[in-house]
Amino acid sequence: xxxxxxxxxxxxxxxxxxxxxxxxxxxxxxxxxxxxxxxxxxxxxxxxxxxxxxxxxxxxxxxxxxxxxxxxxxxxxxxxxxxxxxxxxxxxxxxxxxxxxxxxxxxxxxxxxxxxxxxxxxxxxxxxxxxxxxxxxxxxxxxxxxxxxxxxxxxxxxxxxxxxxxxxxxxxxx
Amino acid sequence: xxxxxxxxxxxxxxxxxxxxxxxxxxxxxxxxxxxxxxxxxxxxxxxxxxxxxxxxxxxxxxxxxxxxxxxxxxxxxxxxxxxxxxxxxxxxxxxxxxxxxxxxxxxxxxxxxxxxxxxxxxxxxxxxxxxxxxxxxxxxxxxxxxxxxxxxxxxxxxxxxxxxxxxxxxxxxxxxxxxxxxxxxxxxxxxxxxxxxxxxxxxxxxxxxxxxxxxxxxxxxxxxxxxxxxxxxxxxxxxxxxxxxxxxxxxxxxxxxxxxxxxxxxxxxxxxxxxxxxxxxxxxxxxxx
Numbered sequence: 289x290x291x292x293x294x295x296x297x298x299x300x301x302x303x304x305x306x307x308x309x310x311x312x313x314x315x316x317x318x319x320x321x322x323x324x325x326x327x328x329x330x331x332x333x334x335x336x337x338x339x340x341x342x343x344x345x346x347x348x349x350x351x352x353x354x355x356x357x358x359x360x361x362x363x364x365x366x367x368x369x370x371x372x373x374x375x376x377x378x379x380x381x382x383x384x385x386x387x388x389x390x391x392x393x394x395x396x397x398x399x400x401x402x403x404x405x406x407x408x409x410x411x412x413x414x415x416x417x418x419x420x421x422x423x424x425x426x427x428x429x430x431x432x433x434x435x436x437x438x439x440x441x442x443x444x445x446x447x448x449x450x451x452x453x454x455x456x457x458x459x460x461x462x
Numbered sequence: 463x464x465x466x467x468x469x470x471x472x473x474x475x476x477x478x479x480x481x482x483x484x485x486x487x488x489x490x491x492x493x494x495x496x497x498x499x500x501x502x503x504x505x506x507x508x509x510x511x512x513x514x515x516x517x518x519x520x521x522x523x524x525x526x527x528x529x530x531x532x533x534x535x536x537x538x539x540x541x542x543x544x545x546x547x548x549x550x551x552x553x554x555x556x557x558x559x560x561x562x563x564x565x566x567x568x569x570x571x572x573x574x575x576x577x578x579x580x581x582x583x584x585x586x587x588x589x590x591x592x593x594x595x596x597x598x599x600x601x602x603x604x605x606x607x608x609x610x611x612x613x614x615x616x617x618x619x620x621x622x623x624x625x626x627x628x629x630x631x632x633x634x635x636x637x638x639x640x641x642x643x644x645x646x647x648x649x650x651x652x653x654x655x656x657x658x659x660x661x662x663x664x665x666x667x668x669x670x671x672x673x674x675x676x677x678x679x680x681x682x683x684x685x686x687x688x689x690x691x692x693x694x695x696x697x698x699x700x701x702x703x704x705x706x707x708x709x710x711x712x713x714x715x716x717x718x719x720x721x722x723x724x725x726x727x728x729x730x731x732x733x734x735x736x737x738x739x740x741x742x743x744x745x746x747x748x749x750x751x
Contacts, residue, residue: 352577360533413524415654
């Protein structure tokens with residue numbers, strides 16, 4: 289398996305060089321999103337045309353971490369099912385998002401939508417939240433704090449292990 | 463006439479049950495059961511798909527880190543289901559058992575930084591902030607023991623589960639197999655495979671789902687009490703692992719670690735089925751008091 293190290297923000301050049309099945313180790317900033325925060329963010333984007341945080345060439349991570357213990361950076365923080373976010377992905381891409389990290393298949397509509405907006409879908413290993421927490425260097429809640437685990441967390445990650453699951457109109461799930 | 467004498471009954475304090483459930487939840491949310499650990503290690507040796515092997519390796523590292531660092535195995539620390547088997551020679555003291563169960567759930571959630579994953583209402587959806595109420599089933603048994611089966615189960619695989627009242631043409635092993643395989647094929651990838659598959663067959667519309675959940679309480683080296691169903695389980699497991707869904711749905715022959723069936727008598731006109739998928743983070747513990 290080919291391994292590539294990439295940094296956020298995701299430029300067109302970075303995305304152009306990614307192919308499905310490659311192991312992509314992501315370094316930089318990713319923003320967590322879950323069902324309740326997705327509703328709020330979509331509403332905010334349609335009202336104000338922009339989010340309260342920087343989505344330009346950004347990466348969204350479908351994840352609701354478990355609470356952080358004293359002395360730790362973050363709790364368990366694996367991906368949640370991407371399918372539930374399909375209705376939000378295009379509006380997020382129009383706001384500047386280029387990459388999504390989640391788990392499980394996405395529909396052909398999403399695969400084509402990602403191609404159209406030059407985006408990429410990565411999968412991380414579901415249920416490996418303890419392991420994945422070791423790649424998180426910092427965590428800050430930056431939107432919708434009242435939503436608890438569903439708030440948007442800004443995570444700085446280093447070599448966060450993912451697999452390119454959908455890029456350039458191709459998908460690993462077929 | 464009601465005899466108020468308690469002299470022949472074994473006294474069990476609900477506080478002891480509360481402590482046991484607290485310990486059980488803490489254990490399963492941080493430590494994978496030994497049979498699942500072994501199954502993952504074995505599948506690492508047998509898996510030939512490079513992506514599949516890579517993922518299984520991450521799952522092995524995950525349970526090692528979770529236990530060592532005391533971080534939950536998965537951020538979805540689950541909703542809690544508890545089966546309580548109460549021996550009829552037991553006298554419960556010091557409080558109400560169902561309150562004790564929920565107290566333990568709330569305690570473990572706050573004390574061990576479990577994620578609050580239970581909302582108060584299916585429509586208005588306000589988080590209860592302590593993972594209560596647990597889903598609790600109580601049953602009587604002979605003897606003077608209290609047996610607790612505690613399960614912490616993630617929402618993704620629960621959402622990919624199903625129940626149905628099948629027409630009687632499905633009262634045929636091959637047709638039933640087709641039905642089950644077809645469901646697993648469509649739903650495995652989003653349920654964090656490799657899976658543990660619990661199947662309920664028979665009973666009634668409501669009871670068949672309980673049977674499927676009960677099936678998930680078994681251990682990998684256990685056998686179905688019926689040799690017919692024991693063979694059926696093995697065939698289903700082999701067929702599921704031929705689907706090339708693999709770990710996390712990215713290909714490979716490790717799609718399920720186990721298939722368990724819980725069968726039960728049913729009405730002459732009925733064939734209820736329930737398929738309860740569980741992810742590889744199969745968090746179940748049995749405690750006997």
